[in-house]
Amino acid sequence: MIRHYRQFVDQRRTHRPSEEYREPSDTEWQDFRDHFSLRKVALGTCNRPYGTPCQHENACVRCPMLRLDLAQEPRLLEIETNTHQRLGEAQRMQWLGEVAGLQESLRHIADKKQQAERLRAQIGRGEDGFAALG
Numbered sequence: 001m002i003r004h005y006r007q008f009v010d011q012r013r014t015h016r017p018s019e020e021y022r023e024p025s026d027t028e029w030q031d032f033r034d035h036f037s038l039r040k041v042a043l044g045t046c047n048r049p050y051g052t053p054c055q056h057e058n059a060c061v062r063c064p065m066l067r068l069d070l071a072q073e074p075r076l077l078e079i080e081t082n083t084h085q086r087l088g089e090a091q092r093m094q095w096l097g098e099v100a101g102l103q104e105s106l107r108h109i110a111d112k113k114q115q116a117e118r119l120r121a122q123i124g125r126g127e128d129g130f131a132a133l134g
């Protein structure tokens with residue numbers, strides 16, 4: 001697969017202007033490296049592409065780009081418990097917008113828990129687990 005990808009890149013480069021293939025400046029290189037360290041969040045790693053903004057305003061539990069770290073699953077369960085408590089309060093107070101938002105968060109939390117189950121199963125089979133959370 002890597003060899004095929006490299007051939008693809010080499011072929012694409014023959015069709016692109018050579019000035020696009022320059023060494024990055026120190027600032028550009030630092031920015032690129034910082035991108036990856038800034039992707040680490042409480043529940044795991046954000047896999048959004050380099051140079052793209054977070055469209056979920058860092059509400060990571062709702063983001064499909066979050067790759068859950070299994071070591072952080074207890075934190076996810078705490079978030080779920082807290083969200084249920086907040087939902088109860090919002091329902092009692094009839095904060096309907098808050099109710100809708102919390103219900104949406106709970107749907108995404110359930111998705112993250114399913115991702116954790118799939119990842120655990122893949123690890124149990126000796127797979128790397130990257131495909132499970134894509």
